[in-house]
Amino acid sequence: MRLDHAAVIGVGALALVLWWWRSRSDPRRARLPPELRSACLVYSERLFKSAGPVSISARVDKVYRNAAGVLVLVELKTREKNRTYQSDVIELSAQRVALMAHTGDAVADFAYIVIERPDGFRMGCHRVRLMAHADVISLAIRRGDLFAGKVEPQAICSSGLCRKCAFVRPCDPPWR
Structure with a gap:
Protein backbone atom coordinates (compact mmCIF):
# COMPACT_ATOMS: atom_id res chain seq x y z
CA MET A 1 0.00 0.00 0.00
CA ARG A 31 8.93 35.02 -28.24
CA LEU A 32 7.33 37.33 -25.68
CA PRO A 33 9.12 39.70 -23.32
CA PRO A 34 9.45 38.32 -19.77
CA GLU A 35 6.69 40.55 -18.37
CA LEU A 36 4.14 39.01 -20.76
CA ARG A 37 5.09 35.33 -20.51
CA SER A 38 2.62 34.84 -17.67
CA ALA A 39 0.08 37.36 -19.03
CA CYS A 40 -3.28 36.33 -20.39
CA LEU A 41 -3.90 36.51 -24.15
CA VAL A 42 -7.22 38.33 -24.55
CA TYR A 43 -7.37 39.20 -28.26
CA SER A 44 -5.75 37.74 -31.37
CA GLU A 45 -6.21 38.84 -34.98
CA ARG A 46 -9.25 40.95 -34.16
CA LEU A 47 -10.55 44.16 -35.71
CA PHE A 48 -11.42 47.16 -33.51
CA LYS A 49 -12.96 50.51 -34.47
CA SER A 50 -13.11 53.90 -32.84
CA ALA A 51 -15.86 56.45 -33.37
CA GLY A 52 -15.59 60.21 -33.25
CA PRO A 53 -14.44 62.96 -35.57
CA VAL A 54 -12.06 60.46 -37.15
CA SER A 55 -12.91 56.77 -37.24
CA ILE A 56 -9.92 54.51 -36.86
CA SER A 57 -10.09 50.80 -37.69
CA ALA A 58 -7.21 48.55 -36.76
CA ARG A 59 -6.58 44.81 -36.62
CA VAL A 60 -4.42 43.75 -33.70
CA ASP A 61 -2.01 40.83 -33.86
CA LYS A 62 -2.03 40.00 -30.14
CA VAL A 63 -3.24 41.74 -26.99
CA TYR A 64 -2.26 40.52 -23.53
CA ARG A 65 -3.60 41.54 -20.12
CA ASN A 66 -0.63 41.98 -17.78
CA ALA A 67 -0.56 41.42 -14.01
CA ALA A 68 -1.78 45.00 -13.40
CA GLY A 69 -4.84 44.43 -15.63
CA VAL A 70 -3.57 46.72 -18.40
CA LEU A 71 -3.78 45.61 -22.03
CA VAL A 72 -0.47 45.41 -23.90
CA LEU A 73 -0.24 45.27 -27.70
CA VAL A 74 2.16 42.87 -29.43
CA GLU A 75 2.87 43.11 -33.16
CA LEU A 76 4.55 40.25 -34.99
CA LYS A 77 6.76 41.21 -37.94
CA THR A 78 8.61 39.05 -40.44
CA ARG A 79 11.76 40.81 -41.65
CA GLU A 80 15.31 40.19 -42.73
CA LYS A 81 16.60 42.85 -40.33
CA ASN A 82 16.07 43.07 -36.58
CA ARG A 83 14.76 46.63 -36.46
CA THR A 84 11.61 48.63 -35.98
CA TYR A 85 10.31 51.50 -38.07
CA GLN A 86 8.26 54.63 -37.35
CA SER A 87 5.47 53.03 -39.40
CA ASP A 88 5.34 50.23 -36.79
CA VAL A 89 4.83 52.81 -34.03
CA ILE A 90 2.10 54.54 -36.06
CA GLU A 91 0.36 51.20 -36.71
CA LEU A 92 0.46 50.19 -33.03
CA SER A 93 -0.63 53.66 -31.91
CA ALA A 94 -3.68 53.45 -34.18
CA GLN A 95 -4.41 49.99 -32.76
CA ARG A 96 -4.25 51.46 -29.25
CA VAL A 97 -6.72 54.25 -30.12
CA ALA A 98 -9.17 51.79 -31.70
CA LEU A 99 -8.80 49.23 -28.89
CA MET A 100 -9.34 51.80 -26.11
CA ALA A 101 -12.35 53.30 -27.85
CA HIS A 102 -13.92 49.91 -28.56
CA THR A 103 -13.34 48.23 -25.18
CA GLY A 104 -12.99 51.13 -22.73
CA ASP A 105 -10.10 49.25 -21.12
CA ALA A 106 -6.75 50.75 -20.14
CA VAL A 107 -4.13 50.10 -22.82
CA ALA A 108 -0.42 50.60 -22.14
CA ASP A 109 1.32 53.56 -23.76
CA PHE A 110 3.99 51.15 -24.96
CA ALA A 111 3.88 48.02 -27.09
CA TYR A 112 6.16 45.21 -28.21
CA ILE A 113 7.29 44.33 -31.71
CA VAL A 114 8.48 40.75 -32.11
CA ILE A 115 10.65 40.29 -35.19
CA GLU A 116 11.29 36.99 -36.92
CA ARG A 117 13.13 36.14 -40.10
CA PRO A 118 11.15 34.47 -42.91
CA ASP A 119 12.58 31.11 -41.77
CA GLY A 120 10.94 31.57 -38.35
CA PHE A 121 14.11 32.39 -36.39
CA ARG A 122 13.27 34.94 -33.69
CA MET A 123 15.61 37.90 -33.96
CA GLY A 124 14.32 40.24 -31.28
CA CYS A 125 11.61 41.79 -29.21
CA HIS A 126 11.50 45.59 -29.07
CA ARG A 127 9.55 47.76 -26.65
CA VAL A 128 8.33 50.95 -28.33
CA ARG A 129 6.63 54.05 -26.91
CA LEU A 130 3.30 54.75 -28.62
CA MET A 131 2.05 58.08 -29.92
CA ALA A 132 -0.41 60.17 -27.92
CA HIS A 133 -4.09 59.85 -28.84
CA ALA A 134 -4.23 63.44 -30.18
CA ASP A 135 -1.19 62.85 -32.39
CA VAL A 136 -2.79 59.74 -33.92
CA ILE A 137 -5.96 61.71 -34.69
CA SER A 138 -3.93 64.58 -36.22
CA LEU A 139 -2.00 62.13 -38.37
CA ALA A 140 -5.25 60.47 -39.54
CA ILE A 141 -6.72 63.87 -40.42
CA ARG A 142 -3.59 64.84 -42.38
CA ARG A 143 -3.68 61.52 -44.22
CA GLY A 144 -7.31 62.13 -45.19
CA ASP A 145 -6.49 65.66 -46.32
CA LEU A 146 -3.59 64.37 -48.45
CA PHE A 147 -5.79 61.80 -50.18
CA ALA A 148 -8.52 64.41 -50.72
CA GLY A 149 -5.99 66.82 -52.27
CA LYS A 150 -6.63 69.47 -49.58
CA VAL A 151 -2.96 69.72 -48.61
CA GLU A 152 0.29 69.19 -50.47
CA PRO A 153 2.67 66.39 -49.52
CA GLN A 154 6.04 67.41 -48.14
CA ALA A 155 9.26 65.80 -49.27
CA ILE A 156 11.24 63.97 -46.62
CA CYS A 157 14.99 64.40 -46.26
CA SER A 158 15.66 60.69 -46.83
CA SER A 159 16.07 59.72 -50.47
CA GLY A 160 15.82 56.04 -49.46
CA LEU A 161 12.35 56.53 -48.02
CA CYS A 162 11.26 58.64 -50.98
CA ARG A 163 12.24 55.99 -53.51
CA LYS A 164 9.86 53.52 -51.83
CA CYS A 165 6.96 55.98 -51.61
CA ALA A 166 3.94 55.61 -53.88
CA PHE A 167 3.73 59.43 -54.19
CA VAL A 168 7.32 60.07 -55.30
CA ARG A 169 6.38 61.30 -58.79
CA PRO A 170 3.73 63.87 -57.82
CA CYS A 171 5.84 64.95 -54.83
CA ASP A 172 9.00 65.67 -56.85
CA PRO A 173 11.46 65.57 -53.95
CA PRO A 174 14.33 68.06 -53.99
CA TRP A 175 17.05 65.39 -54.15
CA ARG A 176 16.01 64.37 -57.70
Whole structure:
Protein backbone atom coordinates (compact mmCIF):
# COMPACT_ATOMS: atom_id res chain seq x y z
CA MET A 1 0.00 0.00 0.00
CA ARG A 2 2.84 2.34 0.86
CA LEU A 3 4.48 1.70 -2.54
CA ASP A 4 1.28 2.70 -4.41
CA HIS A 5 1.07 5.95 -2.48
CA ALA A 6 4.70 6.78 -3.34
CA ALA A 7 4.08 5.96 -7.00
CA VAL A 8 1.09 8.31 -7.14
CA ILE A 9 3.12 11.10 -5.56
CA GLY A 10 6.01 10.41 -7.95
CA VAL A 11 3.76 10.47 -11.02
CA GLY A 12 2.11 13.66 -9.77
CA ALA A 13 5.48 15.33 -9.24
CA LEU A 14 6.65 14.22 -12.67
CA ALA A 15 3.48 15.60 -14.27
CA LEU A 16 4.02 18.92 -12.47
CA VAL A 17 7.62 19.16 -13.64
CA LEU A 18 6.64 18.32 -17.22
CA TRP A 19 3.86 20.92 -17.15
CA TRP A 20 6.25 23.56 -15.79
CA TRP A 21 8.94 22.70 -18.35
CA ARG A 22 6.48 22.78 -21.25
CA SER A 23 4.97 26.10 -20.17
CA ARG A 24 8.47 27.61 -19.95
CA SER A 25 9.61 26.16 -23.30
CA ASP A 26 6.46 26.92 -25.28
CA PRO A 27 7.89 28.61 -28.40
CA ARG A 28 4.94 30.97 -28.64
CA ARG A 29 5.57 32.23 -25.10
CA ALA A 30 9.35 32.31 -25.58
CA ARG A 31 8.93 35.02 -28.24
CA LEU A 32 7.33 37.33 -25.68
CA PRO A 33 9.12 39.70 -23.32
CA PRO A 34 9.45 38.32 -19.77
CA GLU A 35 6.69 40.55 -18.37
CA LEU A 36 4.14 39.01 -20.76
CA ARG A 37 5.09 35.33 -20.51
CA SER A 38 2.62 34.84 -17.67
CA ALA A 39 0.08 37.36 -19.03
CA CYS A 40 -3.28 36.33 -20.39
CA LEU A 41 -3.90 36.51 -24.15
CA VAL A 42 -7.22 38.33 -24.55
CA TYR A 43 -7.37 39.20 -28.26
CA SER A 44 -5.75 37.74 -31.37
CA GLU A 45 -6.21 38.84 -34.98
CA ARG A 46 -9.25 40.95 -34.16
CA LEU A 47 -10.55 44.16 -35.71
CA PHE A 48 -11.42 47.16 -33.51
CA LYS A 49 -12.96 50.51 -34.47
CA SER A 50 -13.11 53.90 -32.84
CA ALA A 51 -15.86 56.45 -33.37
CA GLY A 52 -15.59 60.21 -33.25
CA PRO A 53 -14.44 62.96 -35.57
CA VAL A 54 -12.06 60.46 -37.15
CA SER A 55 -12.91 56.77 -37.24
CA ILE A 56 -9.92 54.51 -36.86
CA SER A 57 -10.09 50.80 -37.69
CA ALA A 58 -7.21 48.55 -36.76
CA ARG A 59 -6.58 44.81 -36.62
CA VAL A 60 -4.42 43.75 -33.70
CA ASP A 61 -2.01 40.83 -33.86
CA LYS A 62 -2.03 40.00 -30.14
CA VAL A 63 -3.24 41.74 -26.99
CA TYR A 64 -2.26 40.52 -23.53
CA ARG A 65 -3.60 41.54 -20.12
CA ASN A 66 -0.63 41.98 -17.78
CA ALA A 67 -0.56 41.42 -14.01
CA ALA A 68 -1.78 45.00 -13.40
CA GLY A 69 -4.84 44.43 -15.63
CA VAL A 70 -3.57 46.72 -18.40
CA LEU A 71 -3.78 45.61 -22.03
CA VAL A 72 -0.47 45.41 -23.90
CA LEU A 73 -0.24 45.27 -27.70
CA VAL A 74 2.16 42.87 -29.43
CA GLU A 75 2.87 43.11 -33.16
CA LEU A 76 4.55 40.25 -34.99
CA LYS A 77 6.76 41.21 -37.94
CA THR A 78 8.61 39.05 -40.44
CA ARG A 79 11.76 40.81 -41.65
CA GLU A 80 15.31 40.19 -42.73
CA LYS A 81 16.60 42.85 -40.33
CA ASN A 82 16.07 43.07 -36.58
CA ARG A 83 14.76 46.63 -36.46
CA THR A 84 11.61 48.63 -35.98
CA TYR A 85 10.31 51.50 -38.07
CA GLN A 86 8.26 54.63 -37.35
CA SER A 87 5.47 53.03 -39.40
CA ASP A 88 5.34 50.23 -36.79
CA VAL A 89 4.83 52.81 -34.03
CA ILE A 90 2.10 54.54 -36.06
CA GLU A 91 0.36 51.20 -36.71
CA LEU A 92 0.46 50.19 -33.03
CA SER A 93 -0.63 53.66 -31.91
CA ALA A 94 -3.68 53.45 -34.18
CA GLN A 95 -4.41 49.99 -32.76
CA ARG A 96 -4.25 51.46 -29.25
CA VAL A 97 -6.72 54.25 -30.12
CA ALA A 98 -9.17 51.79 -31.70
CA LEU A 99 -8.80 49.23 -28.89
CA MET A 100 -9.34 51.80 -26.11
CA ALA A 101 -12.35 53.30 -27.85
CA HIS A 102 -13.92 49.91 -28.56
CA THR A 103 -13.34 48.23 -25.18
CA GLY A 104 -12.99 51.13 -22.73
CA ASP A 105 -10.10 49.25 -21.12
CA ALA A 106 -6.75 50.75 -20.14
CA VAL A 107 -4.13 50.10 -22.82
CA ALA A 108 -0.42 50.60 -22.14
CA ASP A 109 1.32 53.56 -23.76
CA PHE A 110 3.99 51.15 -24.96
CA ALA A 111 3.88 48.02 -27.09
CA TYR A 112 6.16 45.21 -28.21
CA ILE A 113 7.29 44.33 -31.71
CA VAL A 114 8.48 40.75 -32.11
CA ILE A 115 10.65 40.29 -35.19
CA GLU A 116 11.29 36.99 -36.92
CA ARG A 117 13.13 36.14 -40.10
CA PRO A 118 11.15 34.47 -42.91
CA ASP A 119 12.58 31.11 -41.77
CA GLY A 120 10.94 31.57 -38.35
CA PHE A 121 14.11 32.39 -36.39
CA ARG A 122 13.27 34.94 -33.69
CA MET A 123 15.61 37.90 -33.96
CA GLY A 124 14.32 40.24 -31.28
CA CYS A 125 11.61 41.79 -29.21
CA HIS A 126 11.50 45.59 -29.07
CA ARG A 127 9.55 47.76 -26.65
CA VAL A 128 8.33 50.95 -28.33
CA ARG A 129 6.63 54.05 -26.91
CA LEU A 130 3.30 54.75 -28.62
CA MET A 131 2.05 58.08 -29.92
CA ALA A 132 -0.41 60.17 -27.92
CA HIS A 133 -4.09 59.85 -28.84
CA ALA A 134 -4.23 63.44 -30.18
CA ASP A 135 -1.19 62.85 -32.39
CA VAL A 136 -2.79 59.74 -33.92
CA ILE A 137 -5.96 61.71 -34.69
CA SER A 138 -3.93 64.58 -36.22
CA LEU A 139 -2.00 62.13 -38.37
CA ALA A 140 -5.25 60.47 -39.54
CA ILE A 141 -6.72 63.87 -40.42
CA ARG A 142 -3.59 64.84 -42.38
CA ARG A 143 -3.68 61.52 -44.22
CA GLY A 144 -7.31 62.13 -45.19
CA ASP A 145 -6.49 65.66 -46.32
CA LEU A 146 -3.59 64.37 -48.45
CA PHE A 147 -5.79 61.80 -50.18
CA ALA A 148 -8.52 64.41 -50.72
CA GLY A 149 -5.99 66.82 -52.27
CA LYS A 150 -6.63 69.47 -49.58
CA VAL A 151 -2.96 69.72 -48.61
CA GLU A 152 0.29 69.19 -50.47
CA PRO A 153 2.67 66.39 -49.52
CA GLN A 154 6.04 67.41 -48.14
CA ALA A 155 9.26 65.80 -49.27
CA ILE A 156 11.24 63.97 -46.62
CA CYS A 157 14.99 64.40 -46.26
CA SER A 158 15.66 60.69 -46.83
CA SER A 159 16.07 59.72 -50.47
CA GLY A 160 15.82 56.04 -49.46
CA LEU A 161 12.35 56.53 -48.02
CA CYS A 162 11.26 58.64 -50.98
CA ARG A 163 12.24 55.99 -53.51
CA LYS A 164 9.86 53.52 -51.83
CA CYS A 165 6.96 55.98 -51.61
CA ALA A 166 3.94 55.61 -53.88
CA PHE A 167 3.73 59.43 -54.19
CA VAL A 168 7.32 60.07 -55.30
CA ARG A 169 6.38 61.30 -58.79
CA PRO A 170 3.73 63.87 -57.82
CA CYS A 171 5.84 64.95 -54.83
CA ASP A 172 9.00 65.67 -56.85
CA PRO A 173 11.46 65.57 -53.95
CA PRO A 174 14.33 68.06 -53.99
CA TRP A 175 17.05 65.39 -54.15
CA ARG A 176 16.01 64.37 -57.70
